[in-house]
Amino acid sequence: MSDQYDDQMVIPGLGDSLGVDLRESSRSPSEDGVYFSAPSVDLDQYDRVVLCMSGGKDSIASLAHLLDEGVDHGSVELWHHDVDGREGSTLMDWPFMADYNRKLADAFDLPLYFSWLEGGFEGEMLKENSYGRPHKIETPEGLVTLDRDTRRAKPGTRLKFPQVSASLQTRWCSSALKIDVGRRALNNQSRFDGKRVLFVTGERREESTNRAKYNQLEPHACDRRSGRKARHVDAWRPVLHWSEEQVWDALKRHGVLPPVPYRLGWGRSSCMKCIFNDPTIWATLREHFPGSLDDIAAYEDRFGTTIHRSRIPIKDVSRQAEPLSIQDTEVLDQALRTEYTLPVRSEPDEWFMPTGAFSRSGCGPS
Ligand code: SF4
Structure with missing residues (x-):
């Protein structure tokens, strides 16, 4: 998903436990590979293009832009994070959202992989002096369960809703249910090792003052291009500079209702x-x-x-x-x-x- 609130703040402790900086756009444009403005990239240089598909207009517009730019269709896959998980909770999300994403992927003949935090939003909210639950990641080889490293994590208690707040500790849903899930999916699939991956999300600068400052292209937090795994991951926001008019026009041109x-x-x-x-x-x-x-x-x-x-x-x-x-x-x-x-x-x-x-x-x- 990509809505205007899903990336602004994350839980500092979560980033610490992963050994990464979880802010979505945190690098200086003076660093190598970081571009404040990159409306087009050479898509042919990537082995895989992973598009985070929320089912909202901006991620669909991102898909439209990839297609308009001539992306190799066979390199593209869609990822969708199920906010309520798959264990029976229906607390937060639209009932049709998972199936809509399935039908959307079918309509473009693209593979779709779901991933989620076990128990979803409700399970995380009910955490009481316990460890975070495992992540579930669909992969081409099947469903993978990623347990938490209880040697590094500490038991925690929530028992309250995430809050609209400046506090990083209280607005936990998007990081726990989406950002963290996506990053573990990247970090734990050997098929990305030694490959060049483009990780595509649909934020737009028009949505908030925070997003207005985002870089359009930069090494992703899971990039390990210089590491043992030689995994090159760039984060690209193809519609970052678009207006809402451009977004709707892209859906219209590609016939997406x-x-x-x-x-x-x-x-x-x-x-x-x-x-x-x-x-x-x-x-x-x-x-x-x-x-x-x-x-x-x-x-x-x-x-x-x-x-x-x-x-x-x-x-x-x-x-x-x-x-x-x-x-x-x-x-x-x-x-x-x-x-x-x-x-x-x-x-x-x-x-x-x-x-x-x-x-x-x-x-x-x-
Ligand atoms: S409830 Fe949280 S995870 Fe769901 S859309 Fe709102 S900010 Fe994002």
Whole structure:
């Protein structure tokens, strides 16, 4: 996924335990291989192109840009991190998101590998004086389980929601559920050793002041080009300089219909119950997805802390705004189901701009 909040801060201790700097864009443009602006790269120099596909518009636009740049189709693979894991939790994410990504990959005839933290968001949140759970990584050879190194890690307790906060310790979800998972997937597959890998993500400078400072091309945190494994990994953000207009235009040119959240009126595609949701989105969930706030409210009672940074219980937050008006019953029905059955692509003349385009609904502070 690639939304505007998923990369800004990470838990310092997590980086320490991996021996890497987990900030997404931390190098100076004066360093070798670091470019503040790199709208095009020589794609032929890479053996593998790994595209982090959230199922949102910016990662789809990144795929469109790769195709427009003539990438070798056989070198591309999509990775999707399941926020809720695969152990039964449905706390945070859209029910259809995993299957949408499957159908999207099929539509472009590309391999898709899922990866997740066992237990997902809910399992991590319920950690109580225990070690982090293993990571699950799909690979061409099958599913791999990566246990934690309990000699280096310490037991920890969360028992609260990640919070919209400047504190690196409290906003833990994107690092624990996505960034860390992706990096372990890179570090633990020997097929990348001795290879040149391009790791592609869909951030855009327009999204936040923090992203405005990102480098467009730089050695990835998992780069070991000078090490024993000789693994060369570059991080590239192909749509970093794009406007939202350019993103929608890319989807239209490639005939990718707007994903469900934008058709419902959301301005971005993230977890359904993202901690950054604004009162309008919480009101919309209460109105159109009855019962969807119950689990969150129950955890608020149990933890004695709210999911919303205002410290107002989520059901009260949801009464602070009018819900979005959703007229499209077909897409509303899809939003509730795990199997994705709507078309993924269309002919360009059947393409339409979704109601959520250019809206700030669902966005937090940038
Ligand atoms: S809750 Fe929001 S910030 Fe956290 S992982 Fe989900 S989309 Fe990202």
